[in-house]
Amino acid sequence: MKKKNWAILAIFAAAILLGIANLKPKQAAPAAPEGGALFNAGTYEAEAEGFGGAGNPVKLKVTLTDNEIEAIDYTADGETPTVGGAAIPQLVEKVLAAQSPNIDMVSGATITSTAFLTALNDCITQAGADPAALIAKTDETPAEDIEKQADVVIAGAGGAGMTAAITAAQAGKSVIILEKGAVSGGNSSYATGGMNAAETHYQEEQGIEDSAELYYEDTMKGGHDLNDPELVRTLAENSSEAIDWLDSIGAPLSNIGLAGGASAMRQHRPVNDEGKILSVGAYLVEHLTSTCNDLGVEIIYNAKVDEVLMEDGKAVGLHATGADGNNITVKANSVVIATGGFGSNPELIVKYRPELEGYVSTNAPTITGDAIAFLEAIGADFVDLEQIQIHPTVVQSDGSLISESLRGDGAILINKEGKRFCNEILTRDVVSAHINEQPDSYAWLIADQAMKTESTVIDKYVNKGYMIQCDTVADLAKLMEVDEATLQETLDKWKAACDAEKDEEFEREGYDALLTDLSNPPYYAVKISPGIHHTMGGVKINKEAEVIDTKGNVIPALFAAGEVTGGVHGGNRLGGNAVADFVVFGRIAGENASK
Numbered sequence: 001m002k003k004k005n006w007a008i009l010a011i012f013a014a015a016i017l018l019g020i021a022n023l024k025p026k027q028a029a030p031a032a033p034e035g036g037a038l039f040n041a042g043t044y045e046a047e048a049e050g051f052g053g054a055g056n057p058v059k060l061k062v063t064l065t066d067n068e069i070e071a072i073d074y075t076a077d078g079e080t081p082t083v084g085g086a087a088i089p090q091l092v093e094k095v096l097a098a099q100s101p102n103i104d105m106v107s108g109a110t111i112t113s114t115a116f117l118t119a120l121n122d123c124i125t126q127a128g129a130d131p132a133a134l135i136a137k138t139d140e141t142p143a144e145d146i147e148k149q150a151d152v153v154i155a156g157a158g159g160a161g162m163t164a165a166i167t168a169a170q171a172g173k174s175v176i177i178l179e180k181g182a183v184s185g186g187n188s189s190y191a192t193g194g195m196n197a198a199e200t201h202y203q204e205e206q207g208i209e210d211s212a213e214l215y216y217e218d219t220m221k222g223g224h225d226l227n228d229p230e231l232v233r234t235l236a237e238n239s240s241e242a243i244d245w246l247d248s249i250g251a252p253l254s255n256i257g258l259a260g261g262a263s264a265m266r267q268h269r270p271v272n273d274e275g276k277i278l279s280v281g282a283y284l285v286e287h288l289t290s291t292c293n294d295l296g297v298e299i300i301y302n303a304k305v306d307e308v309l310m311e312d313g314k315a316v317g318l319h320a321t322g323a324d325g326n327n328i329t330v331k332a333n334s335v336v337i338a339t340g341g342f343g344s345n346p347e348l349i350v351k352y353r354p355e356l357e358g359y360v361s362t363n364a365p366t367i368t369g370d371a372i373a374f375l376e377a378i379g380a381d382f383v384d385l386e387q388i389q390i391h392p393t394v395v396q397s398d399g400s401l402i403s404e405s406l407r408g409d410g411a412i413l414i415n416k417e418g419k420r421f422c423n424e425i426l427t428r429d430v431v432s433a434h435i436n437e438q439p440d441s442y443a444w445l446i447a448d449q450a451m452k453t454e455s456t457v458i459d460k461y462v463n464k465g466y467m468i469q470c471d472t473v474a475d476l477a478k479l480m481e482v483d484e485a486t487l488q489e490t491l492d493k494w495k496a497a498c499d500a501e502k503d504e505e506f507e508r509e510g511y512d513a514l515l516t517d518l519s520n521p522p523y524y525a526v527k528i529s530p531g532i533h534h535t536m537g538g539v540k541i542n543k544e545a546e547v548i549d550t551k552g553n554v555i556p557a558l559f560a561a562g563e564v565t566g567g568v569h570g571g572n573r574l575g576g577n578a579v580a581d582f583v584v585f586g587r588i589a590g591e592n593a594s595k
Contacts, residue, residue: 030125030126030127030128031128032128033066033127033128033129035066037066037067038064038066038067038068038129038134039064039065039066039067039124039127039128039129040064040127040128041064041065041066041127042063042064042127043061043062043063043064044061044062044064044122044123044124044126044127045059045060045061045062045123046059046060046062046118046119046120046122046123046126047059047060047119048114048115048116048118048119048122049115050076050078050079050084050111050112050114050115050116051078051079051080051083051084051111051112051115051464052076052077052078052079052460052463052464053078053460053462053463053464053465054463054464054465055078055463056077056078056463057078057115057119058074058075058076058078058079058084058088058112058115058116058119059074059075059076059119060072060073060074060116060119060120060123061073061074062120062123062124064123064124064127068099069095069096069099069100069124071096072092072095072096072120074088074092074116076088076112078463079112080189080282080286081282081286082183082184082185082189082282082285082286082289083108083109083112083183083185083189083282083285084109084111084112086109086182086183086184087106087108087109087112087113087116087182087183088112088116090106090182091103091105091106091113091116091117095120097137097139098136098137098138099134099136099137100131100134100135100136100137101117101120101121101124101131101134102131102132102134102135102136103117103136105117106182106183107180107181107182107183107302107365107366108181108182108183108185108186108189108364108365108366109182109183110365142324142326143322143324143325143326144326145326145327145328145329146300146322146326146327146328146329147329147330147331148176148298148328148329148330148331149330149331149332150173150174150175150176150298150330150331150332151168151173151174151175151332151333151334151594152164152165152168152173152174152175152176152332152333152334152335152336152590152593152594153175153176153177153178153317153318153330153331153332153334153335153336154175154176154177154178154335154336154337154338155177155178155305155318155320155335155336155337155338155339155371156177156178156179156180156186156305156337156338156339156340156562156564157177157179157181157184157185157186157289157292157299157301158184158185158186158187158188158189158285158338158339158340158562158582159185159186159188159191159281159284159285159288159562159579159582159583159586160188160338160561160562160563160564160581160582160585160586160589161177161179161336161338161339161561161562161586162177162184162285162288162289162291162292162297162586163288163561163582163583163586163587163590164336164338164559164561164586164587164589164590164593165177165292165295165297165590166249166288166291166292166295166297166590167586167587167589167590167591167594168590168591168593168594169292169295169296169297170295171590171591171594172594173593173594174296175295175297175298176297176298176299176300176330176332177292177297177298177299177300178300178303178305178318178320178328178330179299179300179301179302179303180302180303180304180305180339180366180370181301181302181364181366182301182302183301184285184288184289184292184299185281185282185285185289185364186340186364186366186367187340187341187343187363187364187367187563187578188281188284188285188579188582189281189282189285189364190281190362190363190364190401191279191280191281191284191578191579192279192280192281192401192402192403192404192405192457193257193259193267193269193280193403193404193405193408193575193576193579194253194255194257194259194267194268194269194270194280194405194576194579195239195242195243195246195253195267195268195269195280195576195579195580195583196215196239196259196262196266196267196268196574196576196577196579196580197215197239197240197242197243197253197266197268197580198210198211198212198214198215198236198239198240198264198266199211199212199239199240200239200240200243200244200266200268201240201243201244202243202253202254202256202268203256203265203266206256208256208264208265208266209264210264210265210266212236212237212239212240213236214263214264215235215236215239215264215266216232216233216235216236216237217263218261218262218263218574219232219235219236219569219574219577220232220570221261222261222427222570222572222573222574223536223569223570223571223572223573223574224570224571224572225570226384226387226570226571227567227568227569227570228383228567228568228570230542230543231541231542231543231567231568232568233543234543234584234585234588235568235577235580235581235584235585238584238587238588239580239584242580242583242584242587243268245583245587246284246287246583249287249288249291250287250291251270251283251284251287251288252270253268253269253270253280254268254269254270254271255268255269255270255271255277256268256269257269257277257405257408257409258408258409258425259404259405259408259425259574259575259576260404260407260408260424260425260426260427260428260431260574260575261425261426261427261428261572261574261575262425262574262576266576267405267408267575267576268576269405270283270284272456275454276453276454276455276456276459277405277454277455277456277457278456278457279403279456279457279460280579281579284579300320300328302322302323303320303321303322303328304320304321304322304370305318305319305320305339305370305371305374306319306320306321306370306373306374307319307374307377308335308337308374308375308377308378308558309329309331310378313555313556314555314556314557315334315335315378315555315556315557315558316331316332316333316335316557317329317330317331317332317335318330318332318335333557334557334558334559334592334593334594335557335558335559335593336545336559336560336561336589336590336593337371337375337539337547337558337559337560337561337564338560338561338562338564338582338586338589339370339371339564340364340366340367340562340563340564341363341367341369341534341535341538341563341564342367342368342369342372342535343361343362343363343367343388343532343533343534343535344361344363344364344365344366344367344368345367345368345369346361348368348369348372349361349388349532352385352386352388352537353386353388356388356390356532359390359530359531359532360394360396360398360399360531360532361399361531361532361533362391362394362399362400362401362531362532362533363399363532363533367563369535371538371539371560371564372385372538372539375539375547378549378555378558379549379550379551379555380539380540380547380548380549380550380555380558381539381540381548381549381550381552382537382538382539382540382566383537383538383540383566383567384536384537384538384566384567384570384571385535385537385538385566386537387535387536387537387566387569387570387571387572388532388534388535388536388537389428389429389532389533389534389535389536389569389572389573390428390429390432390530390531390532390533391404391428391432391530391531391532391533391534392413392428392431392432392434392435392528392530393406393407393413393445393526393528394528394529394530394531394533395466395526395527395528396527396528396529396531399531400464400466401531401533402445402461402466402526402528403457404428404575404576405457405575406445406447406451406455406457406458407424407425407445408425408575409451409454409455409515409516410447410451410498410515410516410517410518411424411445411446411447411451411516411518412424412445412446412490412494412518413431413435413443413444413445413446414443414444414446414480414482414487414490415438415439415442415443415444416438416439416440416442416443416480416481416482417439417482417483417486418477418480418482418483418486418487418490419486419490420490420493420494420505420506421434421437421438421443422434422506423503423506423507423508424506424508425508427572427574428533428572428573428574428575429571429572432530435528435529435530436529436530441529441530442527442528442529443527443528443529444480444525444526444527444528445525445526445528446476446518446523446524446525447467447516447518447523447524447525448516448518448519448520448521448522448523448524449520449521449522449523449524450516450518450519450520451516451524452524458524461524461526462524466526467524467525467526468524468525468526469522469523469524470521470522470523470524470525471521471522471523472521472522473487473488473491473521473523475523476523476525479525480525491518491519493505494517494518495517495518495519498515498516498517499517534563534569534573534578535563536566536568536569536570536571536572536573537566538560538563538564538565538566538567539560539564539565539566540565540566540567541559541560541561541565541567541585542554543588544559544588544592545559545560545561545565545585545588545589545592546558546559546592547559547560557593559589559592559593560589561581561582561585561586561588561589562581562582562585562586563578563581563582565585568581568585569581
């Protein structure tokens, strides 16, 4: 045999031996339980990716006897405390009661619920059982109807509802909240940016010049002057006091950034003990929920409000339907509606804006506009229902929002040609329109390590796999599938604009001197397109948060606050104004409902 053939044979043999050496023994299937047992008794562990991403999974330790799911211990540090963190104890209770993983998920916490059940099924499989074969035990006892009395009853335990509840409780009133979901928060939990406020002590301490009048002008301009001027002036003039009120309940918003459409830095944001910026929604919902608990506010979950109870033209309570179909009735001296908008109701979206059919939504699944029907039934008036906002930076795979605050801090948008195409801090409708005009209607949002160091928001996006780390411009260009030289030129132009404190190309200047120049790799990039974000229209209110009927009269003892209302934001909501809206008008509604 020729030497060449021997060499080929030797290489082939070595490859086979190497393959054999690297073979891992096939893991044996779990042994089936013996003697008619359901499980091989023991404690089993598993984990699955939840809201915290792959870097901070939901971890379970499940203890099984021969025929029983005995205990479930868990670690869920990556889940939002008021959403996923509140959902897991409910899931544990459901599983132990049903003795099965085949239960309903917790409404409003789908991602966490999925992770929990995935890990649970893994543990059950390790114990030699088939999760699908474990039929849930049912409680045949019919749910009892509930009848209660309070000074104030509130529909919705989101930001506006809980703010109103706390304000009323602080005035010495008994308060009950009826919440459609299984956890508090609603859309408020999804807010990532901050709260707009003018003439605050934080602005004064940081040397930032602003005024309530400028805030008013920015909001009217941003809303294309379709806003109700009286409501906007109320928002602006009460915003500083609202910041003080949040201080008083232990929820300070001390960091100040820039939001689209603002003429001054007025978006107030929370920070952790290390000084890193936090997502404002989860932060505030956690503090509002705990404050409600401390003040004795009763929250009844899984209670879908479907009727305002009226007597002699006055609101006297609410009726809701429980998860088991039972009736829940709360009589009260006054009623506050704070059920949110309708961004998760495709039928209503298409009804008012047919051209938005098929758009992904950033909203919580419970935000379906239930109040429109039950408020119409008592003659309430509505405004601006066709004004539906799309947000420019949304992950299309699951509707996750990429915070506008990143663009306010210096992140830029780049199209598939590797170029910037607009002023990134214009109003949301304008930036969304610019993105839709780009080839294939998408863009990449780019941040750098300097921004990530300052923000837990970016940490979250990276952990969840939305923002991809790229160590060099070459890596970034490869990810984005753009020309490296063009991308480098774009980044160089941005740095020069920051150095000069003026962006000649897209007319950004002045306050941009404070922005990140994106010269500190690694880079972090996420592909985005617009998605449905906020419904500006809703029930008509006055500056006292009183609901107005179709004849222009106040409906006695009926108040509303938050996204369920219309008139505050006009044709476009500025980033940072949703939180301001629910705190300012939530406080007004709670105060007036207490009188």
